[in-house]
Amino acid sequence: MRSMVLKDLYNISRNVRSIAFVLVVLMCLIPTTGMGGYTFISAIMCSMTIITTFSFDDSSKWTRYALIMPITKKELVTGKFIVLSIFCLVGSVFGLAISALGGILLKSAEFDVKTLLFTAMSAFLIAISAGALSIPLVFKFGAEKGRILLIVSFAVPVALCFGVYKLLEFSGIAITDGLILCTPILVFIWCFIMYRISCSVFEKQEC
């Protein structure tokens, strides 16, 4: 499994400069989105990169080769989720760093360490939820169709969050700190469900 993670990191290392360039260009949205919004954009952008690793695998017929190595299908799926976590973490930390830097330079009112950390954590959770949905979709439909389905995989978690928020509001349940602290657990459960679906989809596939 470590070899699968290393392979993806090596493969994507060539794209780091172009990803960084896009993230720099996207900084021009900061006046509109605010520092917090940029952190979300950065995390989601990096999360989307997981699809690129599948494209690399497809073009080199890697999956077929990986399965002749002493690696199980489950380990291969686990590797993808670990890589996704790394990408989301990098994106969130990058967004956090830019937000912090921007806050210091512009002496913004938004510059509050607690708020920044909370935003970065939220960005990480949203990005990983969306990325986790994209993995079973790509296993099922392939990297090319997966790119189109990206919209679905990123819209669904947002819609779900919005739906839950509205449901809580309608039920008269106040969003307390305790409820917010439950979010990482809910995201973990969501990712675990996506992992199990990915394993199940991939197990049935022939290479």
Added chain:
Amino acid sequence: MENILQVENLSKHYSGFNLEGVSFSVPKGTIMGLIGENGAGKSTTIKTILGLVKKDSGKVSFWGKELSYSKQFKEDIGVVFDDINFYETLTPEKAGKISAMAYKQWDKELYGNYLKRFGLAENKEIKTLSKGMKTKLCIAVALSHKPKLLILDEATSGLDPVMRDDILDVFLDFVQDEEHSVIMSSHITADLEKIADYITFIHKGKVILSKSKDDLRYKYGIIRCGEKLFSQIDKEEMLAFRKEDYQYSVLVADKEKAGRKYKNAVVDSASVDEIMLLYVKGGQAK
């Protein structure tokens, strides 16, 4: 002789193609050549043996045990496909590091030696390597985890004769250890005539023959004759025949017997290429 691989009645059904009852065995210390035209089922056979596609029926035993796909079993099998499976921006060094993490039996020093022997620079990106060098890299990776069985699926296709000769020498070295075996699918029958001990011929998903190369070389023959003699040849003896412009070519399993029986006929030895052509393009009397 103990078999390293035994395949019995292996079947796999797709819409439009069936692999049916494929059986053959690979003894230790030998090279088995898998031949057949494009789409005959060679790659499907290899993928099914490796568990990359699920078999519908049949039995695959490695070292006398039915296929389990355990990690140890995978450590002992090296596979080279027709194209490199590492992404083109990787280097041999990185491919080695990835493989080292995957295989417990990985021998870094051995890998370094193979890279040197094949003239592969450690830091050169794969996309800059020629087809032959890419194949050599795949072979270096496959051999560096010290497998006992090497499976090659069209690995030498598209290489020039010099490069192929270099690679065939590596396989011959590999089987010097009597615990080692090679299964090699190839269109290039000349390569297999050079190094294979056994030939398995697959046609339309079925095994037409699986014999020692010496049997094919010294026992099989082709009767060259006219229409009159052709009509006299016992149909039971005809494995395959082909009508050419001025003569018939008839494949028989015992050329000496045919020579004695049909005294007016010319009986030539049969090359693997000719045997394959007669089966694929010719007709069967039986």
